[in-house]
Structure formats: structure tokens, C-alpha cells
Amino acid sequence: MTQSVTPDLSARVGSVLLKNPVMSASGTFGYGLEFMPFYDISRLGAVIVKGLSLLPTPGNAPGRIVETPAGMLNAIGLQNIGVERFVNEVAPRLDDAGAVYVANIYGRTIEEYEAVARRLSDLPALAAIELNASCPNVKEGGIAFGSNPEGLSGLTRRVRAATGKPLWVKLSPNVSDIGEIARAAEDAGADAVTLINTIVGMAVDPRTRRPMLSNVTGGLSGPAVKPVALRMVWEACKAVKIPVVGIGGIQNAGDALEFLLVGAAAVQVGTANFRNPNACVEIVDGIRDFFVREKIFRLDDYRGTLLLR
Amino acid sequence: MTQSVTPDLSARVGSVLLKNPVMSASGTFGYGLEFMPFYDISRLGAVIVKGLSLLPTPGNAPGRIVETPAGMLNAIGLQNIGVERFVNEVAPRLDDAGAVYVANIYGRTIEEYEAVARRLSDLPALAAIELNASCPNVKEGGIAFGSNPEGLSGLTRRVRAATGKPLWVKLSPNVSDIGEIARAAEDAGADAVTLINTIVGMAVDPRTRRPMLSNVTGGLSGPAVKPVALRMVWEACKAVKIPVVGIGGIQNAGDALEFLLVGAAAVQVGTANFRNPNACVEIVDGIRDFFVREKIFRLDDYRGTLLLR
Amino acid sequence: MPHGSPRFVHGKILHNTGSGIFYRMEVAIPERIDFVPGQFAMVSGWPGNDPLLPRPLAIFRSGGVRGKGAVEFVYKVVGRGTALLSGLHAGDPLALTLPLGHGFEFPGEDRSWWLVGGGVGFSSVFPAAAALDGQRADFEIFLGARTREQLPPGEWIPGGAVPGRVHLCTDDGTAGFFGTVAAALRDRIDRRKSSGPARVSILACGPHEMLKAIAELALPLDIRVQVSLESSMACGFGVCWGCVTAIRDGETSGYRRVCREGPVFDAREVVW
Amino acid sequence: MPHGSPRFVHGKILHNTGSGIFYRMEVAIPERIDFVPGQFAMVSGWPGNDPLLPRPLAIFRSGGVRGKGAVEFVYKVVGRGTALLSGLHAGDPLALTLPLGHGFEFPGEDRSWWLVGGGVGFSSVFPAAAALDGQRADFEIFLGARTREQLPPGEWIPGGAVPGRVHLCTDDGTAGFFGTVAAALRDRIDRRKSSGPARVSILACGPHEMLKAIAELALPLDIRVQVSLESSMACGFGVCWGCVTAIRDGETSGYRRVCREGPVFDAREVVW
Numbered sequence A, B: 001m002t003q004s005v006t007p008d009l010s011a012r013v014g015s016v017l018l019k020n021p022v023m024s025a026s027g028t029f030g031y032g033l034e035f036m037p038f039y040d041i042s043r044l045g046a047v048i049v050k051g052l053s054l055l056p057t058p059g060n061a062p063g064r065i066v067e068t069p070a071g072m073l074n075a076i077g078l079q080n081i082g083v084e085r086f087v088n089e090v091a092p093r094l095d096d097a098g099a100v101y102v103a104n105i106y107g108r109t110i111e112e113y114e115a116v117a118r119r120l121s122d123l124p125a126l127a128a129i130e131l132n133a134s135c136p137n138v139k140e141g142g143i144a145f146g147s148n149p150e151g152l153s154g155l156t157r158r159v160r161a162a163t164g165k166p167l168w169v170k171l172s173p174n175v176s177d178i179g180e181i182a183r184a185a186e187d188a189g190a191d192a193v194t195l196i197n198t199i200v201g202m203a204v205d206p207r208t209r210r211p212m213l214s215n216v217t218g219g220l221s222g223p224a225v226k227p228v229a230l231r232m233v234w235e236a237c238k239a240v241k242i243p244v245v246g247i248g249g250i251q252n253a254g255d256a257l258e259f260l261l262v263g264a265a266a267v268q269v270g271t272a273n274f275r276n277p278n279a280c281v282e283i284v285d286g287i288r289d290f291f292v293r294e295k296i297f298r299l300d301d302y303r304g305t306l307l308l309r
Numbered sequence C, D: 001m002p003h004g005s006p007r008f009v010h011g012k013i014l015h016n017t018g019s020g021i022f023y024r025m026e027v028a029i030p031e032r033i034d035f036v037p038g039q040f041a042m043v044s045g046w047p048g049n050d051p052l053l054p055r056p057l058a059i060f061r062s063g064g065v066r067g068k069g070a071v072e073f074v075y076k077v078v079g080r081g082t083a084l085l086s087g088l089h090a091g092d093p094l095a096l097t098l099p100l101g102h103g104f105e106f107p108g109e110d111r112s113w114w115l116v117g118g119g120v121g122f123s124s125v126f127p128a129a130a131a132l133d134g135q136r137a138d139f140e141i142f143l144g145a146r147t148r149e150q151l152p153p154g155e156w157i158p159g160g161a162v163p164g165r166v167h168l169c170t171d172d173g174t175a176g177f178f179g180t181v182a183a184a185l186r187d188r189i190d191r192r193k194s195s196g197p198a199r200v201s202i203l204a205c206g207p208h209e210m211l212k213a214i215a216e217l218a219l220p221l222d223i224r225v226q227v228s229l230e231s232s233m234a235c236g237f238g239v240c241w242g243c244v245t246a247i248r249d250g251e252t253s254g255y256r257r258v259c260r261e262g263p264v265f266d267a268r269e270v271v272w
């Protein structure tokens, strides 16, 4: 009787069924294809591609990243090839690779958000659209929408109307009350919320007296933010009924399990990909091993089972 | 001409003159006396003692701290001996030690805050009162006051009226707009703002399925939060005219210089004391060495001189 | 015994080698330190801020020549910090705050001592044994482990060569007494009853469950029990209030710092 | 030259020893890898998350026997990551992503090669020299350093025994040419004019200012210059867009990834 049943890792984010709860986080996984030398990306729950805008975007001047204790600041400024090239050149290759993929989008105006969402709706295989309402690194990156419930609600409603694809809204952690923001997204028709995006931070060089980033401030990610991300995901899970996707500082299966335990439907892995290109699949395997060891047969038997005294 | 002039490190936080800009942060330095075996605490700009309440407070059940990547979560729950014992037993010994000291206070109600502030006003040598409007770990620890401008303004006004001591208001980082909160404190009569207090975070054990802290959530401190703290201090410096004291993840002189560079009048060092009991004085020495090397004669010639393109 | 005032020192590893599941590490420090058995050091000094906090380790031995000091530790790899320690080499730097905490007390009266170490708990019990051995006091040692391999090497046991002094206990019976140290202690208590009225004092360090079982067994018989508790610590010298445990104080109880009022407490005062 | 597809491997340090200001480290890896001179590895694998990011190091040599591989790096301690590396010992684990980036190009035509390394820049230039030496090509090496001690040991220089091939330059004149490598190159160019029309191609790696000076000197003379640029990198394999530099593309310019389109660029395309 030592025979072990392979646990069922399948996860559901609203209407989107994933073979496992591990996705790559936008902006840390390129367009997905870059990982093909390392592993078969169809093994992931989903690939979330780099944030797409209506037109190709050059991004910020160099001085875009700086390492911080157990974290990093980035101010890439959403450099990307634009939605048109994505649809024509990248999407077919993701289809060929058998990947489940989600497009992360942003616009300088609500109309741009709508246009990008509309264009992406043409892609039959696209699993969902993730609305980046929280990029701290471009003035127009949605931060104006993402840091108050009214702004987020308006944006979400408009994009919701522009596409039939499942709509995930990515939330900014730079707020007083994440539950309130999550509810605003839910009420405006989001199919899921994903969080956290990066926390606004800064680093300066005491000797040259200059900021380390050309953009002065940047977004903090990596293990350093995990405790904050986990708390916000927990709060969001309590605040809304739609699925919550947990993101922030996940490096290994144990970290991913923490987010699932507090109620996340699935997780995204970002900065960890940089140090270990295999991070995402190692996390899938690690979750499976944990479930085997702990005799948990289905993800749903574990999700949201945090014990409070 | 290689003779070097000792730089003038004296700092001013409103009417309070400090021999150097390095203070210990509340809750990480006991009542100050615990450091006497390591060094003469009168060498510090000031000692900020553990948060004091009207009555002795038992604090939270064990499971109070947990280490996180480059940081730690704490949920001490403000265990302290109460203001009366502080005034009678501790203050005289701080006087004897020649220390400049500041009392950090909190109350469950505005009236308690007032009472603590009033009792402390009897201490001639007390340099200032730091109002903790931002402890995330006790329901009554001021978080209700600290996370919105109106609450903070009301509390500050009342405590301002209750004491003639310089009043520093310690701000919570768990807000959307730190500048707005800092302005609320300024408008309500604060002599300075100090920030950041800890960021609310969480950690759970995937195997036992329980929170690591008895209080479920706790406050994140240490190097992990430095980039966020620095950004908020920079924003606060731009928002108010009163002095801003920078706190958050300072481990060494370089970190302290970053806060001074973006405009902080002085800094506080917290979690670093745990790993290195000499951290505060090593930072004083490190700042002095840096000034000698860089031929900076006075702190004021360096403070707030960040170069933006 | 009075404890020396703590200091923060930079040391250099002299050796750090595994013996079975235990590592033994000696660190050169600028000056010789005295310590009371049960006292500990906060150990850090590895590169980077992760792990961030120092780790508490009982002081296993302290020595030194010509003004220079050296301290020794014994540890078991249980997590990230101890794994990192085990990867350090001779010559690597290490920072230490020591000696810390309230150690075992040795009241002057004539009595027998039973020293109990469970798991790596022997690391604070052996220094007590060494002190008693130096005084030619009457003591016995009980060592508990899950299995034979998890017992400390016999040659580490101070005064261990004296016949009848050392009682080994394993949960799986692969060495010595088949059962827990608490069960072995019960046997020993029964034998004591028949052999006479010598006063006994127990000093114990090990897993919480073991300490609790010993307290429940010995306290009703008026045997004095001192236990060394564990706790997650941030500072180790009493300034963060992170390490507290509930301690009875007359009618009431309150949270006392394991790093300062402890780690050694009178078992009667611990809220088990 | 085509570059091999990158892989992520766990290695074990074979040796890691300082020689003057440079450390030379060899790492055993599961399989042999091929690389183009100028390609690099992202190196990490130390305990803890601080430093968090891997560090880029040029692949200095690659070898191996019986299916197992080994790669060698040369590095200089400049900050936290390299300091941490320098404290690692034989037997310690290390994780590597390699080979990465676009290396130097060696068009087939008959020409002379001038290889220029400033500071630790020789680490990507010597592999190019080794390749040219293997082809018995005509090449000369220019090495610049602040002072004599900061030059690499002579025996590291591939083909360095050939008289007249190696030009040492020091800013303080303590060895070889008194001045920068750019000044030494100017001399060499002047001498070349007199000696004939052989086509020359420059491969250079070193401080940005040095590369810029070389580009300004050589490009107007129609000497082809390839430069290996540095940049802060998070991933090293093209997915974070953190490492970009401005590159001219016809009339316009855009940000290209140093880790992917580079680190070696045609000096004409770099926006200096």
C-alpha cells in the first residue's frame, strides 16, 4: 500500500482551467519563448507575457535595475514590441509550443487599454487578459487607475466591455486597503484579481549623490516583499469571491504553498526566474512532492485551509 | 595640509539638537540601559525607548517574531512596563548615563495617549515625545489613527495640546499616499514626522497550516524594507516643511547616508541592533569617516543634496 | 553564579567539522570569556542579510591562551542558519554576542545532580557536567535520542568514563535504555527511593515535550528541576521582547524573556 | 559563430584562488559546453537571498573529460557578490546559466587582430586570443591597468610568449607603455601606416571610457571594432529588459539587451 497516487494539481481561475497553479509573472518571463531552451513551457499552469501596449514602447533609459537586500528594484518602463507584433509573431509560436498563455496589458489612456484588449481578443488560444493597473514605472502605466477604487473601477468596466476574454485585474500594493481595491475590481466585472505588483521603492548612491535608477523610483520585487504580498493576498481572499492569484517573492514550492494556503487560486512566479530559469517547473514539482508526502490528493483540499486558533 | 578637520555631525530635529543624526528606533533598543555593556549610549544622537502605555502591557502570546528574507516580522504587542515605572525607574538611570532620550508612546484611546504624554512632560530631560500612530500589532496601537489623514490629525492635535514637549509623529507606511499623511501631521502641529514604522506582513507554515505569529500578521522590518522606506522618506521630505526622521532597514553608514541624502534630518536604526549591538555607534563612526573622505564639513552640507538630472 | 557582562566580538573559525549528525565548531575571539553553563551566544557574521538574524547556540566550552580566547559550540543542522554555519570553513569570520542569559544555578548544598540532555540539548548540559566534574560532585547524565546515531560521541561526555554515570536512552532501543529519558528517569527515581534520602537536583535541556514530562515527573517528588528553554530569538540580549514565554509569578503569570530571565528557568515557574 | 543553447546547471567548485588582485575559479559541471569568446555565464548559488541576483562572468575557459565538463572564470572583487564568490571554497556548490550572449565575431577574411583588455576585461579577450592562437592567426594583445600589480600574470596570456605580441600599458608607467591602452593603440596605428595595408580588426573589453576612446580612434580609420559592454543584469538571458543600452539602428536608435543582442556589439552601432 505504499503505492502513491499522483496528486491532482489542476487549478481553476474563474473559467480558466490550468493544469497546475504555477504561472510565470509578467515582465520576468519575456514572451515565454526565451525559456524553451530550459524546459517545455507547456508544463506551466500558464505563461503571462511581458506587458503589451498598443504601440511598441522603448522603455526607460538605462539604469533600469538595482539589487536590494533579498530583492530588486526595476524601472523597465514597459519596453515591449507592441500588441500587433505580439499577435502576429509571438502568439503563433506560443500556440506551437502548446503553452497556455495570458497577455498582460497596459495603456496610457483607457482607450489604449481598450484597443489592446480588443486586438488580443482575436487570438483564439489566449486564455485571459491581465490588466496591469499598477505599473509604478511609467507615468501612464495605470498607477493613476490602480491606487484608488474609483479609478480602477472605471478602467475595469471599460476593458470588461471591450473583450469577451476572461479579465484578470492586477492590483497595486501601494494602497492603504487592498480589500477595498479588490472589491472595486470585482464589482466592475473582473473575473479574477492578481496581486501583488511591485512596491514602489528607491535607492540612491551616497557618493555620487544620484538615484540608482534613471526613473528615480522603481518597483520592488523578490523575496523581500513576500511577507507583504502574502498578507495582501490573504486580505484580498477575505474581501472578494472571485479568484485571487498570489504573486510576490515566490522562490520555491514552500513559498507557493503559503499563498495557496491563505486562499490563492494559483500563483505567479517572477523574480525567481532570473536566478534560476527552472524556478517555475521546480515549483510545480515541489508542490507535487509536498502533496504526495502529506497525502493531499487535490489542490482544492489544501487551498485556503489556513488554521486560525 | 593633510590634517583633517573633524566634521560637524550635529543634527537638528526642530528644536531638538542632537550631537549626531543617529538614534535608536523604538522597540529595538529596550529602555536603552541594556546597551550599556556594549557602549556608552550618550554617544548616540538620541535613544528612543520602547513604546510606553499608560499601564503595564503584557503583550501578545509567544510566536512573536519570525525571520523573513533580509527582514523579520514582529508582533510583540507593545509589551512594556508602563509610563509610571518608566518615569520612576528608567528615566533617572538614562539621566545618569547622560543619554539624550525620546519616549515613544501609544494608547488604546486618545485619552490614554494624552495621559501618557502628560505624565512624561514631568521629565525635564526628556528630549521629545514620539507618538506611535502606526503600530500594526495591537488593535489599539494607533493604526486606526495612523492610516488616514483625519484620524491622525485629530490624535496629533489632542496630544499636541497635552504636552509642551517637542512632538514627533511616527507614520505608518501602510498607506496610499505618505505625503498626504505627513502633511496631516504637520498641519496638526507635529514638530517632526518619523517614518517608517513596520509594513504589515504575514508568514504561514505550509505543513502545520498555521500562521507563524500568534497575532497572524506582524510588522516587517529590516534591510528588506529599506527601498520602500527610502522612497517614502523622500516623498515626505517633499511634502512637508517640518523635519523628517528616516527609519527602515538601516544597517550601516551607507544606508543612513541614503536617507540623509534624500532629505532626512536624522535617522533611526532598529533591526540592525539585533545582529550587531554596536550598529548605532558604528554608523556614527561610518558617517564621520565618509565625511572626512569626501571632505564634507557639516551634515547640513550633505543633507538633501540628491542630484536629479 | 554571576554572569559576565555580554560583549560583541568578531571571531575567526578555528575548526568546524561534522561528527555524525553534530557539528563541533571552535572560534577564536579577541579575549577569554567566562560563562555559566546554560549561557549562550548569538552567532552571525555570514555574508549578506539573509538569514538576517543571529542564531542562539549554547556555549559548549570556553578557553584560550595568552590573553586570546576561544569558544566552542556544538550544533545540529535543522534549517537555513545552521546549514549555512555548517558550510563555513576554518579562517572564516563570525560575529558573536556573548555570554548571554541566565544559566544553570548550582546551590552550594550537598546533593546529587542528574543532568538530562535530549537531542542536541547535551550542548548546554555537558558544560554543567564539566563544572560538576571539576568539583568532584556527585552527578549522573541521561542522554536521550531518537536512535543510536543521534547520540553524541562518548568521548565528548565530561567524566563519562566513571562507571554507572552515563545513561543512554533511545526511542528505538538501538542503544542503552529502550524508551524516553523521562522513562529512564522514572526508573532511576524508583531505584533512588530504595537506596536512601540523598537530595537530587535535575538540570535539563532538550525538546519542550521532554522537559515537560520531566517536570511532571519530578516536581511532585520535590526534586528541584531547572530547564533550559528554546525560543525564536531576534536579539538574544533582552531588547526586542520577541522570545518570551509565560512564567508564573506568584498568583499571576507574565511573559518573561527566554534570552534574559532564561534560558534556564525553575521548572515550577514555567507555564507548561 | 553560432552560440550553443543556454542551460542552467549545478556545479561544484574545483578551485578558487586569488592571484594578485584576480581570482581564478574552476567549476565542475555535468556536461561539457562550447562557447564563443565573449560569451558569459550567470553565476549564483550561494546560500540565502542576499545578494539575490546572479552575477555575469565571462567564460574564460571550458573543458572537461569523459562527458563531464568544467568551466573557468577570472574575476576581480569589486563588491558584495564578487567578495562572496572569493570566500567560496573547493567543493562548494554554484549554479550557472551558460553560455549566454552574443560573443565576438571572427569573419573568415585574412586580417590582423588587435585584442584589447582593460582591467579585468582580459577575461573575455584571452579566450579570443586562445581561439586565434589555435588558428595560428596574426594577433597582438594590448593590456591596460592602473598599475603593474593590476596586470594579469604573464603566463595567463594565450600565445604570450611570441615576441612583440603583448603590449602592456600602465597609467602610472610601472610596467610597459606609460599611458592608456588607447594611447598605445594610437602609436600602434601610426606604426601600422608605415608598415602596410593589412586589414585590422579590434576586439576590446574593459571600462566604458576605454572602449569609447578606442572607438573614436579606430572607427574613423575604418578599422572594425567590436566591444564587449558591461551592464547591470538581472536575468542574463533576455527576459527582464534590465540590461539595455542604446544602439543605433539605421537612422533611429533603440534599447538593446546587453545580455542577448550583446555583450559584444559593433562599435559603430553603440550610442557612446
Ligand SMILES: Cc1cc2nc3c(=O)[nH]c(=O)nc-3n(C[C@H](O)[C@H](O)[C@H](O)COP(=O)(O)OP(=O)(O)OC[C@H]3O[C@@H](n4cnc5c(N)ncnc54)[C@H](O)[C@@H]3O)c2cc1C
Residues within 6 Å of the ligand: C040, C051, C055, C056, C057, C058, C059, C073, C074, C075, C076, C077, C078, C079, C080, C081, C082, C083, C120, C123, C124, C229, C230, C231, C232, C233, C263
Ligand atoms: C538559548 C538557546 C541555546 C541553543 N543552543 C543550541 C546548541 O548549542 N546547539 C544547537 O544545535 N542548537 C541550539 N539551539 C537551537 C538553535 O538556536 C536552532 O536550532 C537554530 O536557531 C535554528 O536555526 P536554523 O536557521 O538552522 O533553523 P530555521 O530555518 O530558523 O528553523 C528550522 C526549524 O527549526 C525550528 N526552530 C528554529 N529555531 C528554533 C528555536 N529557537 N526553538 C525551537 N525551534 C526552532 C523552526 O521552527 C523550523 O521548524 C539553541 C537555542 C536557544 C534558544
Ligand SMILES: Cc1cc2nc3c(=O)[nH]c(=O)nc-3n(C[C@H](O)[C@H](O)[C@H](O)COP(=O)(O)OP(=O)(O)OC[C@H]3O[C@@H](n4cnc5c(N)ncnc54)[C@H](O)[C@@H]3O)c2cc1C
Residues within 6 Å of the ligand: D040, D051, D055, D056, D057, D058, D059, D073, D074, D075, D076, D077, D078, D079, D080, D081, D082, D083, D120, D123, D124, D229, D230, D231, D232, D233, D263
Ligand atoms: C557580460 C559581462 C561579463 C563580465 N565578465 C566579468 C569577468 O569575467 N570578470 C569580472 O571580474 N567581472 C566581469 N564582469 C563584471 C562583473 O559582473 C561585476 O563586477 C559584478 O557583477 C559585480 O558584482 P558585485 O556584487 O561584486 O558588485 P556590486 O556590489 O554589485 O557593485 C560594486 C560596484 O560595481 C558596480 N557594478 C556592479 N556591476 C556592474 C556591472 N555589471 N557593470 C558596471 N558596473 C558594475 C556597481 O555599480 C558598484 O559600484 C562582467 C560583466 C558583464 C556584464
Ligand SMILES: Cc1cc2nc3c(=O)[nH]c(=O)nc-3n(C[C@H](O)[C@H](O)[C@H](O)COP(=O)(O)O)c2cc1C
Residues within 6 Å of the ligand: A025, A026, A027, A028, A050, A051, A074, A076, A078, A104, A132, A135, A170, A196, A197, A198, A220, A221, A222, A223, A225, A247, A248, A249, A250, A268, A269, A270, A271, A272, D240, D241, D242
Ligand atoms: C523586471 C520586471 C518587470 C516587470 N514587468 C511587469 C509588467 O510588464 N507588467 C506587470 O503587470 N508586472 C510586471 N512586473 C511585476 C511582476 O509581474 C510581479 O508582479 C512582481 O515582480 C512581484 O513578483 P516577484 O516578487 O515574484 O517578482 C515586473 C517585475 C519585474 C521584476
Ligand SMILES: Cc1cc2nc3c(=O)[nH]c(=O)nc-3n(C[C@H](O)[C@H](O)[C@H](O)COP(=O)(O)O)c2cc1C
Residues within 6 Å of the ligand: B025, B026, B027, B028, B050, B051, B074, B076, B078, B104, B132, B135, B170, B196, B197, B198, B220, B221, B222, B223, B225, B247, B248, B249, B250, B268, B269, B270, B271, B272, C240, C241, C242
Ligand atoms: C521587535 C520590534 C519592536 C518594535 N516596537 C516598536 C514600538 O514599540 N514603537 C514603535 O513606534 N515602533 C516599534 N518598532 C518599529 C521600529 O521602531 C522601526 O520603525 C521599524 O522596525 C523599521 O526600522 P528597522 O528596519 O531599522 O527596524 C518595532 C520594531 C521591531 C522590529
Ligand code: FES
Residues within 6 Å of the ligand: C232, C233, C234, C235, C236, C237, C238, C239, C240, C241, C242, C243, C244, C257, C258, C259, C260
Ligand atoms: S531575543 Fe530579544 S528579548 Fe529575547
Ligand code: FES
Residues within 6 Å of the ligand: D232, D233, D234, D235, D236, D237, D238, D239, D240, D241, D242, D243, D244, D257, D258, D259, D260
Ligand atoms: S539581463 Fe535580463 S534582459 Fe538582459
